[in-house]
Amino acid sequence: GATALPGRPRPAAAEDPDRPSAKLRAELGATDRPLLLAVGSLDRHRGYDVLLDAARRWSGLDPQPLTLIAGEGPLRRELQQRITDEELPVRLLGLRDDVPELLAAADLALLTSRWESRPLFAQEALHARVPLVATAVGGVPDLVGDAAALVPYGDPRALADTVTALLADPERREQLTGRGIRQACGWPTEDDAVAQVLSIYDELTQPIVLL
Numbered sequence: 001g002a003t004a005l006p007g008r009p010r011p012a013a014a015e016d017p018d019r020p021s022a023k024l025r026a027e028l029g030a031t032d033r034p035l036l037l038a039v040g041s042l043d044r045h046r047g048y049d050v051l052l053d054a055a056r057r058w059s060g061l062d063p064q065p066l067t068l069i070a071g072e073g074p075l076r077r078e079l080q081q082r083i084t085d086e087e088l089p090v091r092l093l094g095l096r097d098d099v100p101e102l103l104a105a106a107d108l109a110l111l112t113s114r115w116e117s118r119p120l121f122a123q124e125a126l127h128a129r130v131p132l133v134a135t136a137v138g139g140v141p142d143l144v145g146d147a148a149a150l151v152p153y154g155d156p157r158a159l160a161d162t163v164t165a166l167l168a169d170p171e172r173r174e175q176l177t178g179r180g181i182r183q184a185c186g187w188p189t190e191d192d193a194v195a196q197v198l199s200i201y202d203e204l205t206q207p208i209v210l211l
Contacts, residue, residue: 021105033063037106042073047112053156103128126180147179
């Protein structure tokens with residue numbers, strides 16, 4: 001039987017149906033169910049095979065979470081075939097130019113890659129105050145600190161258990177949101193990054209004084 005979620009992320013009665021995020025959730029078919037969002041190219045690097053394995057595990061929750069994947073790539077046909085064959089609660093959205101709006105509508109952001117340096121989607125999620133579940137790979141742990149729930153790469157059970165626990169725990173989601181805001185405030189801005197590059201360039205172009 002279905003496992004009921006005690007902590008509904010977004011009770012329908014609490015959300016203004018005229019808000020843009022509420023309208024988008026309705027368009028996506030997630031008015032009364034949790035909405036999970038992943039963004040990135042449909043390739044092996046992103047670990048979407050693991051995400052589908054995890055989605056099968058949380059498909060028994062009530063209400064059943066809907067997982068959205070925004071992006072395009074060579075694995076689209078293969079992933080869609082699995083979604084169809086296994087009747088998974090997952091939708092491939094293709095390329096989207098409204099990722100900020102999708103994030104604003106989402107309950108959780110998911111990053112399942114096998115390796116990342118400073119993933120833009122993780123940064124966008126924390127800036128958007130959306131709780132993030134991410135694989136503990138590459139530069140991700142240093143980037144997010146304690147502001148995201150980290151899981152091992154390639155472990156669908158750990159991913160599913162973490163997502164399920166977060167959906168049932170509004171206080172934990174709120175805690176991650178607060179940490180995410182603080183973590184994001186410590187990241188360098190675009191101006192900081194440009195200044196750093198210019199500083200390095202200045203050092204490299206200083207004339208060498210021969211003694």
